[in-house]
Amino acid sequence: MTTITIEPATADRFDDAQHALSGGGDGYGCQCQWWMMPNSEWQKTSREQREGMLRDEMDATPFPALIAYVDGEAAGWVRVGPRTRQIRLARTRDYAANSEEPWDDESVWTVSCFVVRKEQRKQGLNARLLDAAIEYARASGARVIEAYPLDPDAGRKIPANDLYHGVLSTFQEAGFREVARPKPHVAIVALDLAA
Numbered sequence: 001m002t003t004i005t006i007e008p009a010t011a012d013r014f015d016d017a018q019h020a021l022s023g024g025g026d027g028y029g030c031q032c033q034w035w036m037m038p039n040s041e042w043q044k045t046s047r048e049q050r051e052g053m054l055r056d057e058m059d060a061t062p063f064p065a066l067i068a069y070v071d072g073e074a075a076g077w078v079r080v081g082p083r084t085r086q087i088r089l090a091r092t093r094d095y096a097a098n099s100e101e102p103w104d105d106e107s108v109w110t111v112s113c114f115v116v117r118k119e120q121r122k123q124g125l126n127a128r129l130l131d132a133a134i135e136y137a138r139a140s141g142a143r144v145i146e147a148y149p150l151d152p153d154a155g156r157k158i159p160a161n162d163l164y165h166g167v168l169s170t171f172q173e174a175g176f177r178e179v180a181r182p183k184p185h186v187a188i189v190a191l192d193l194a195a
Helices: 011-021 047-058 125-139 160-165 168-173
Strands: 004-008 065-070 073-082 108-116 144-147 177-183 186-192
Touching (some): 011 047, 065 125, 073 125, 125 144
Parallel strands (some): 108 144
Antiparallel strands (some): 065 073, 073 108, 144 186
């Protein structure tokens, strides 16, 4: 029987984070830094610099993500934390114009990135990671969680690498409500943790 555990991305789990991020898609090159800086800064950083930025994040609290383990091996990743720290989100017009929450509110957290190693896909890890992210945000004092998933049922083919946003149905099954639909295939969803 498969054992799945989910743990915070702490400094002592940095090698596990690298394993989870390197299993397919853009995670290894990105180092989960895409949302953390404006594009002008992103273009000037190397993968090694982004790795250093992630290491620094994992050495502070709140921890920037959670890591899923399948039978003890790092298999997945979800970024979850205060939305104010992920500055590119507020600079993304579709999100900035359609969010119901003020962009300077520290109690609004976001789930912005999923990575699951290719060999571990289609086992429901994204849903497990999202459930754990909700609990982590609640325990850390978040009032609302916002996310920006894609809707593959909206009639547009979505490249697999773009699914790092998460899939709309996973968020809906976890109780998120759709706040806006800035594009036919892009949703903004929110979960009120105070309710």
